[in-house]
Amino acid sequence: MLEIxxxxxxxxxxxxxxLLAVMGAGALVYVDQFMNGxxxxxxxxxxxxxxxIANFTFLVGVAAGGVMVVIPYYLHNxxxxxxxxxxxxxxxxxxxxxxxxxxxxxxxxxxxxxxVLLYPTPHSMLFYDMxxxxxxxxxxxxxxxxxxxxxxxxxxxxxxxxxLVYLSIPFAIGIxxxxxxxxxxxPGRGYWLTAILAPRFLASAFAAGPAFLIxxxxxxxxxxxFDPGWEAMQTLSKIVCWAIIANLFFFACEVFVVYYSxxxxxxxxxxxxxxxxxxxxxxxxxMWSALILMATGAVFLIIPKLRNNKTLLPITCGMIFIGAWIxxxxxxxxxxxxxxxxHHVTEYAPTGxxxxxxxxxxxxxxxxxxxxxxxxxxxxxxxxx
Amino acid sequence: xxxxxxxxxxxxxVIAVLSPFWFNMATETQAAPKPELLGKAKAEKKCVLDKYExxxxxxxxxxxxxxxxxxxxxxKYTGTNGHTFNMSLSTGENSCLGCHEDKAxxxxxxxxxxxxxxxxxxxxTNPKEIE
Amino acid sequence: xxxKSRRSFLKVAGIAAVGIGAAPAINFAASDSHGSAQVxxxxxxxxxxxxxxxxxxxxxxxxxxxxxAVRHACHKAHNVPDFNHEVDEEKFPNTRPVNHKQExxxxxxxxxxxAFPDKEDEFLAEKFQHLPFLVTCNHCKQAPCVQACxxxxxFKREDGIVLxxxxxxxxxxxxxxxxxxxxxxxNFRDPRPFIEETAAAFPTRTKGVVExxxxxxxxxxxxxxxxxxxxSEGAIVVGDLEDPESEVRALLNEHYSIRxxxxxxxxxxxxxxx
Numbered sequence: 001m002l003e004i005x006x007x008x009x010x011x012x013x014x015x016x017x018x019l020l021a022v023m024g025a026g027a028l029v030y031v032d033q034f035m036n037g038x039x040x041x042x043x044x045x046x047x048x049x050x051x052x053i054a055n056f057t058f059l060v061g062v063a064a065g066g067v068m069v070v071i072p073y074y075l076h077n078x079x080x081x082x083x084x085x086x087x088x089x090x091x092x093x094x095x096x097x098x099x100x101x102x103x104x105x106x107x108x109x110x111x112x113x114x115x116v117l118l119y120p121t122p123h124s125m126l127f128y129d130m131x132x133x134x135x136x137x138x139x140x141x142x143x144x145x146x147x148x149x150x151x152x153x154x155x156x157x158x159x160x161x162x163x164l165v166y167l168s169i170p171f172a173i174g175i176x177x178x179x180x181x182x183x184x185x186x187p188g189r190g191y192w193l194t195a196i197l198a199p200r201f202l203a204s205a206f207a208a209g210p211a212f213l214i215x216x217x218x219x220x221x222x223x224x225x226f227d228p229g230w231e232a233m234q235t236l237s238k239i240v241c242w243a244i245i246a247n248l249f250f251f252a253c254e255v256f257v258v259y260y261s262x263x264x265x266x267x268x269x270x271x272x273x274x275x276x277x278x279x280x281x282x283x284x285x286x287m288w289s290a291l292i293l294m295a296t297g298a299v300f301l302i303i304p305k306l307r308n309n310k311t312l313l314p315i316t317c318g319m320i321f322i323g324a325w326i327x328x329x330x331x332x333x334x335x336x337x338x339x340x341x342x343h344h345v346t347e348y349a350p351t352g353x354x355x356x357x358x359x360x361x362x363x364x365x366x367x368x369x370x371x372x373x374x375x376x377x378x379x380x381x382x383x384x385x
Numbered sequence: 386x387x388x389x390x391x392x393x394x395x396x397x398x399v400i401a402v403l404s405p406f407w408f409n410m411a412t413e414t415q416a417a418p419k420p421e422l423l424g425k426a427k428a429e430k431k432c433v434l435d436k437y438e439x440x441x442x443x444x445x446x447x448x449x450x451x452x453x454x455x456x457x458x459x460x461k462y463t464g465t466n467g468h469t470f471n472m473s474l475s476t477g478e479n480s481c482l483g484c485h486e487d488k489a490x491x492x493x494x495x496x497x498x499x500x501x502x503x504x505x506x507x508x509x510t511n512p513k514e515i516e
Numbered sequence: 517x518x519x520k521s522r523r524s525f526l527k528v529a530g531i532a533a534v535g536i537g538a539a540p541a542i543n544f545a546a547s548d549s550h551g552s553a554q555v556x557x558x559x560x561x562x563x564x565x566x567x568x569x570x571x572x573x574x575x576x577x578x579x580x581x582x583x584x585a586v587r588h589a590c591h592k593a594h595n596v597p598d599f600n601h602e603v604d605e606e607k608f609p610n611t612r613p614v615n616h617k618q619e620x621x622x623x624x625x626x627x628x629x630x631a632f633p634d635k636e637d638e639f640l641a642e643k644f645q646h647l648p649f650l651v652t653c654n655h656c657k658q659a660p661c662v663q664a665c666x667x668x669x670x671f672k673r674e675d676g677i678v679l680x681x682x683x684x685x686x687x688x689x690x691x692x693x694x695x696x697x698x699x700x701x702x703n704f705r706d707p708r709p710f711i712e713e714t715a716a717a718f719p720t721r722t723k724g725v726v727e728x729x730x731x732x733x734x735x736x737x738x739x740x741x742x743x744x745x746x747x748s749e750g751a752i753v754v755g756d757l758e759d760p761e762s763e764v765r766a767l768l769n770e771h772y773s774i775r776x777x778x779x780x781x782x783x784x785x786x787x788x789x790x
Contacts, residue, residue: 036612037723038687039705044617048692048702108687108702108724115667115686126666126690187660187780188696265634341698341777342626342651343633346617448683455681458673459557460737472557476717476734507706507722508682510595510714 001149004378005371011223015370019363026360029353030105038108040353046346047337051354052106054329055361056099058208060179061201061328063095063136065209067172068239074165080232083380084217087228089144090372091213092172096137098365105357125182132175139168144372152379176201183336191269191335194257200250201328207243207294208324210236211317216373218314226377226384230310237313241301244294244320251291251327268343269335280345283334286326293323418498421490425483431468440495444503447474475509482512562739566756568657568676569731570785572767573650577751583625583648589747590623590729595720597710608709620701622729623652623744634777644790650744650752653678653699653729654776654784661691661700670726676757676785677731687724696777697784700728757785 008016033040043050069088072078104110121127143164150157180198187193214236217228255274258266271277273287297320300306307313338345350358400407432439434446450472453459463469473480485491488511496502559565591598599614625648629636632649655678662672669684670691692700706723714720718734721727731754732742745752755764764787767773773787 037703037705039612039615039618039723041704043702043704044615045619045621045701046617046698048689103688106688108689108726109685110687112667112684112686115669115684119667119684121666121668123663124666124690125664126688130666182690183693186664186694186696187782188694188777264636336693341633341696342630344630451681451683453557455679456671456673457557458559458563458675458733458737460560460563461558463556463558465555475719504722508719510716510719512716 001145001152001375001379002371005374008374012370012374016367019367019370022363023360023367026357026363029356030360032353033105033357034110038106040351042349042351042354044346044348046340046344047333047348049106049333049337050348051329051350051358052102054333055358056102056106057179057201057332058325058329059095059099059102059365060133060176061205061324062209062212063092063099064172064176064202064205065207065213066092066095066140067169068206068210068243069213069236070165070172071169072235074162075169078235080229080235083226084213084228084232086144086148086376087216087220087373088209088213089140089147089168090376091209091216091369092140093137093144093372094365094369096133096140097368098361099133100137101361101364102358105361125178125185128178129175129182132171132178136168136171136175139164139171143168144376148376148379151383154383173202176205183332188341189336190266192332194254196250196253200247200254203243203246203250204324204328205243207240207247208321208328210243211240211320211324214240214317215314215321216369220373220377224377224381226380233313234308237301237307237317240317240320241298241307244298244301244324247324247327248291248294248298268339272338272345273331273335277339277345280338280347282347282349283331283338286330290323290326290331293319294327297323418494420485420492420494421487422485423490424486425478426485426491429484431466433462433464433468433470435466447505474505475512487513560737560739564736564739566675566762567758568756568785569655569736569754570676570757570764570787571655571731572753572755572764572773572787572789573748574751574753574767574771574789575647575649576789577749578648578650580625580648582747582749582751583650585747585749586650586744586752587621587623587625589743591621592713593715593732593743594622594718594730595707595711595715596620596622596727597707598712599710601710601712603709611709612705614710615704618702618704620703620707620727622701622727623650625649626651632774632776634779635774649788651697651699651776652744652786653731654697654782654786655729655731657783657785658781660694660696660782664690664694666690673733677733678728679730679733680725680727682719682721682725682727685725687726689726691726696780696782700726702726 029040041050041052066088069081069085073081073085104113107113116127116130143161146161147157150161177198180201183189183192184194184197214233217233217236221227255270258270268277272280273283275281276284297316300312300316300319306316334348338347340346434442439446450462453462454472460472461469462472469479471477471479471483473483475482477483482488488506590596597620599616599619603611605611628640628644628647628649631651655676657676659670659672659678661670662678665671666688667684667686669681669686670678671681672678687702689702692702703721703723703725707720708714711720732740732744735742742752742754745754753763753767755762757764759765767789768787771789773789775784775787778784
């Protein structure tokens with residue numbers, strides 16, 4: 001089936017070459033990081049996780065968001081999603097590959113990464129994260145491939161894909177819950193130590209994933225002869241709508257709890273993010289932009305006339321995606337580490353090298369996504385004649 | 386492609402792929418280096434383990450030693466030959482480098498020949514270098 | 517040429533596999549010291565023992581000079597890099613400029629409101645407002661860093677010390693996120709250019725691993741007191757918290773003491789007599 005990916009238009013090949021160029025640049029910068037250490041990043045003793053883990057956290061969410069097309073179709077036979085479940089599964093594959101790459105580039109001693117397998121540690125959340133991320137990746141690759149292959153050959157998918165699909169559903173919830181558990185089980189970090197963190201992660205995942213999927217559907221409609229279906233996109237937009245409202249509501253709950261109870265240890269972090277702390281206010285414009293983007297996006301999705309506006313919808317989805325990214329990637333990390341456990345503040349911004357490496361990881365994910373989507377759309381074009 | 390061309394091409398390939406060996410034969414002696422026993426090691430002639438076993442297994446021995454020292458707080462090792470050593474690579478008199486004084490003449494001589502560069506020395510300091 | 521049947525090929529392959537597999541078995545049988553019956557590993561006779569190592573710091577005996585002496589003794593003995601140290605250009609050419617926010621410290625001083633941010637007090641006694649409090653790893657009984665580490669590179673030893681195995685650490689820094697006391701440092705870069713004088717009795721670390729106070733486990737194993745204790749002029753005492761006869765228990769019995777963030781349930785083993 002992979003031979004499909006090497007036949008494409010000029011635009012297709014230009015895009016592939018562009019992605020490879022970005023990946024190459026990132027690889028070169030990564031050599032610097034591998035040889036000289038993470039000193040090339042903006043991370044510090046106080047802010048020991050930065051842009052890499054931030055993007056990892058967000059992308060786990062995007063991967064989990066794929067389940068929002070799988071559940072309606074496979075569990076409830078929602079026919080409108082028939083054509084796009086494969087797109088959701090392949091988006092999950094690309095996102096998970098990016099997640100794993102972000103972990104690898106973040107490690108101080110990447111050559112030792114197999115130690116997590118050699119010395120399994122059931123009391124560590126990172127152990128379970130490794131298991132569920134790889135498990136979900138494996139499930140999606142296998143299911144996506146088998147289903148697509150079956151469609152190409154115009155037969156029913158082999159019988160064991162069904163139980164694997166059912167298994168992938170709790171796995172999807174699992175990956176993001178475990179990732180949330182990395183954060184919310186740490187007693188020393190007030191911003192993260194909240195029961196609502198896992199629900200909040202899932203809510204923003206179920207908004208960001210489908211939002212991005214809608215944008216991808218637009219691109220597919222533009223660049224291929226496959227039409228994912230306007231009705232499917234409309235349903236997806238309703239899912240995004242309620243998910244993003246849930247995310248904003250959960251955030252509002254956090255703000256209430258923190259400010260009404262007034263406990264300084266907890267107030268300090270949200271205060272730092274939204275209003276600045278003792279003069280440190282780098283995150284303030286970002287956080288408010290995120291809230292405005294997400295809230296405006298929610299409004300645009302609630303009002304049917306705006307939601308169904310074909311020109312406005314991708315813009316709305318973009319706003320929500322970016323807002324959710326700022327909130328979950330930047331806000332989560334910055335709020336957790338500032339103020340520090342000793343109530344000092346060290347602010348963080350990624351360095352240029354960190355950004356280049358991150359862009360290269362994104363490029364790798366987009367390359368995988370492009371190839372997989374090329375396979376999916378070409379097969380569907382073939383089948384529909 | 387004629388039969389002769391194929392055979393000629395194969396011959397060129399075999400020679401090219403074996404070129405590292407031709408290069409080594411031409412430029413170096415073939416004998417493996419003998420690590421020099423100096424100082425206490427030369428005088429005492431007592432080894433942690435039998436010579437051949439040390440050569441083959443010193444990496445896993447050091448690994449075992451590390452777990453004993455760091456995780457179990459055990460620092461004294463009594464081998465099958467009855468002698469006791471301090472389970473340390475570089476610190477103290479009864480450590481590896483305490484007896485085998487010169488890393489360059491002992492450790493490096495074999496490692497360089499075998500083209501092995503263990504990263505032990507990124508952390509474990511070499512007493513001779515510090516002085 | 518292709519007359520050999522599949523069966524005869526498999527026969528030859530099988531015999532070859534047995535032959536290859538036999539070699540290590542024969543080697544093992546031939547070697548004479550594989551029996552572990554006589555190999556013994558033991559602690560030093562002079563080693564100090566405890567069921568639960570702990571530390572009591574008498575803050576009344578600490579002043580700026582003592583704090584600095586303690587910090588210096590610990591960092592020097594353990595080859596902790598000092599980013600203020602001017603790099604020897606000859607030995608370490610092309611060293612990139614430092615980022616002081618990526619510093620490494622095992623023990624250092626903080627003012628009361630930073631060492632005990634949960635005890636902020638508008639009317640704090642004058643004496644405590646500028647007193648240097650020495651903060652370091654608390655070797656918690658329920659250490660969140662131990663719980664977090666995915667490879668057990670950070671682990672709690674039987675005698676209570678939370679130790680690091682620098683060989684196993686993958687540098688994921690989860691332990692740093694988990695520590696409620698900010699006690700841990702990461703080697704963002706190779707520390708060697710910044711070590712003024714390498715102490716021979718302790719290794720350095722390499723880039724990419726996390727490090728912290730190890731309660732001088734290497735000194736306790738030789739029957740010696742930790743460096744901070746020796747440099748503190750009696751202000752710091754280290755001993756067995758579970759031995760009712762120990763000096764630390766006597767101190768805790770006599771004086772009221774506080775610990776950092778005790779409401780978190782980490783059960784820190786470092787006590788401050790105030």
